[in-house]
Amino acid sequence: MSPAPLSLPPALEPLLTVDGIERMYGDRVGCRDVSFRLWPGEVLGIVGESGSGKSTLLRCLSGIDVPTAGQVRFRLDRELVDIFSIPEPTRRSLMRTAWGIVHQNPRDGLRMDVSAGGNVGERLMDRGDRHYGRIRGSALDWLERVEIAGERIDDRPRQFSGGMQQRLQIARVLVSQPRLVFMDEPTGGLDVSVQAKLLDLLRVLVRDLGIAAVIVTHDLAVARLLTDRLMVMKDGHVVEQGLTDQVLDDPHHAYTQLLASAVLSA
Numbered sequence: 001m002s003p004a005p006l007s008l009p010p011a012l013e014p015l016l017t018v019d020g021i022e023r024m025y026g027d028r029v030g031c032r033d034v035s036f037r038l039w040p041g042e043v044l045g046i047v048g049e050s051g052s053g054k055s056t057l058l059r060c061l062s063g064i065d066v067p068t069a070g071q072v073r074f075r076l077d078r079e080l081v082d083i084f085s086i087p088e089p090t091r092r093s094l095m096r097t098a099w100g101i102v103h104q105n106p107r108d109g110l111r112m113d114v115s116a117g118g119n120v121g122e123r124l125m126d127r128g129d130r131h132y133g134r135i136r137g138s139a140l141d142w143l144e145r146v147e148i149a150g151e152r153i154d155d156r157p158r159q160f161s162g163g164m165q166q167r168l169q170i171a172r173v174l175v176s177q178p179r180l181v182f183m184d185e186p187t188g189g190l191d192v193s194v195q196a197k198l199l200d201l202l203r204v205l206v207r208d209l210g211i212a213a214v215i216v217t218h219d220l221a222v223a224r225l226l227t228d229r230l231m232v233m234k235d236g237h238v239v240e241q242g243l244t245d246q247v248l249d250d251p252h253h254a255y256t257q258l259l260a261s262a263v264l265s266a
Contacts, residue, residue, distance in 0.1 A: 012039075013039075013075060014037040014038060014039055014075065014080075015038055015039060015040045015042075015074070015075050015179060015180060015212050016037070016038040016061070016072070016073070016074055016075070016180060016212070016214075017037055017038075017071075017072075017073040017075075017080055018034060018035055018036050018037070018038075018061065018070070018071070018072055018073075019035050019070055019071045019073075020033055020034070020035055020069060020070035020071070021033075021034040021035070021057065021060055021061075021067045021069070021070035021071075021072065022034075022067055022068045022069040022070055023056050023057070023059075023060050023065060023067050023068050024068045029053070029235065029236040029237075030053055030056035030057075030236055031053040031056045031057040031060070031233070031236045031237075032053075032236050032237055033070075033237065033238075034057055034070070034231075034237075034238055035070075036231065036238075036241070038180075038212055038214065039212065040179070040210070040212055041210045041211070041212055042212050042213075042228050042229065043206060043212070043213045043214075043215065043226055043227045043228050043229075044213070044214050044215070044227060044228070044229050044230075044231065045215050045216075045217060045222075045223040045226065045227030045229070045230045045231070045244060046058065046214065046215070046216045046217075046230075046231050046233060047216075047217060047218065047220060047223050047230060047231070047232055047233070047259070048218070048232060048233035048234055048259075049218060049234075049259075050218065051235075052233040052234050052235065052236070053233045053234075053235070053236035053237070054216045054233045055184060055216055056236070057216075057233070058182055058184055058214065058216045060072065061182060061214060062095070062099070062101050062182040063083050063084070063091055063094075063095055064101075066084055067084070071084075072084065074094070074098070074099070074180070076094070076098070093126075096123065096126040096127075096176075097123075097126055097127050097176055097178065098178055098179050098180065099178045099179060099180040099181060099182065100123075100173035100174070100176070100178045100180075100181050100182070101173065101181070101182045101183075101184070102166075102169055102170055102173055102181065102182070102183040102184070102186050103169065103184055104184045104185035104186070104188045104189065105189070106157070106162070106165035106166045106168065106169040107157075107165070109169040109172065109173070110157045110165060110168060110169055110172065111157075112156065112157050112158050113156065114156070114157075115153065115154045115155065115156060116139075116143060116148065116152055116153055116154070116155055116156070116157060116160070116168055117136060117139040117140065117143070117153040117154060118139075119157065119168060119171075119172045120138070120139040120142050120143065120168075120171050120172050120175050121135040121136065121138070121139045122172070123172055123173070123175050123176040124138055124139075124175060124176060126176065127176050136153075138175060139153060139171075139175070140153055142171040142174070142175045143168075143171060145171065145205070146167040146168065146170055146171045146201060147167060147197075147201070148160075148164055148167055148168060148171070162189065162190060162194070163190055163191070163194035163197070163198065166186065166187075166190065166198060167198065167201065170186075170201070170202070170205070174205060174209065174211075177209060177211075178211060179211065179212060180211065180212045180213070180214075181206075181211055181212070181213045181214075182213070182214050182215075182216075183202075183213060183214070183215040183216065184216050185216060185217055185218070186198070186202065186215065186217075187199060187217075187219070187222060188217075199222060199225055199226065202226060203225060203226055206226070213226075215227060220248060220259060220260065223244060223248070224244055224245070224248055227244045228243070228244060229241070229242065229243055229244060230242065230243070230244040230247045230248070232247065232251075232253065232255065232256045232259070234255045239253045239255050239256065240252060240253040240255075240256045248260055
């Protein structure tokens with residue numbers, strides 16, 4: 001009898017497997033030939049200037065856009081599943097439970113006509129919780145974790161500042177304890193002092209929850225603070241990748257060197 005195949009512990013198997021992703025817009029390249037593996041608990045940063053393809057790639061990875069070519073496979077239980085081959089209702093259910101998206105503009109990720117508590121509670125209901133008291137208690141706990149006063153639980157997001165709206169969006173996404181989170185310029189458009197506070201919050205939450213994350217940013221300081229590994233994109237292609245500190249401290253590609261030097265001289 002042949003021996004049973006070895007089964008790796010979940011932490012040693014990739015959570016997300018990306019092979020040859022391409023997204024074309026007519027003759028224009030959005031992104032091309034992007035491949036990588038993301039492990040549980042790992043935070044991957046994607047950096048580059050505007051138009052580099054990083055946001056296009058994120059939309060393909062998160063299931064918002066269908067790539068022209070390539071595969072995005074997510075580990076569902078013990079099996080890697082192509083997210084674009086599963087039924088649409090199943091994919092949408094996964095997007096509400098197993099992974100989440102933090103948008104640059106929190107209005108894209110919040111229901112502005114629903115209370116703060118309701119925004120957070122909806123994710124728990126998507127996961128199957130129907131106990132009102134438990135849902136409200138979890139919502140209250142998460143509002144406090146993202147430093148929104150509990151007495152604001154019944155206020156609408158439109159009554160919040162931009163920084164508070166972003167923190168509320170983060171609470172809405174993380175309350176269901178997703179396995180994978182996508183973040184598109186999570187501190188973009190915020191004042192420097194608000195950015196610093198939000199970055200500290202994100203770093204603590206990602207570490208404490210042990211979630212995997214893909215973060216798109218043009219800010220190398222954000223990438224250094226939040227990410228374990230970095231991919232640098234230019235004209236839709238990945239030109240350099242590696243451990244974040246190594247890429248930023250000893251960049252090999254001329255484009256990465258230009259980005260790094262711009263930060264140092266700013």
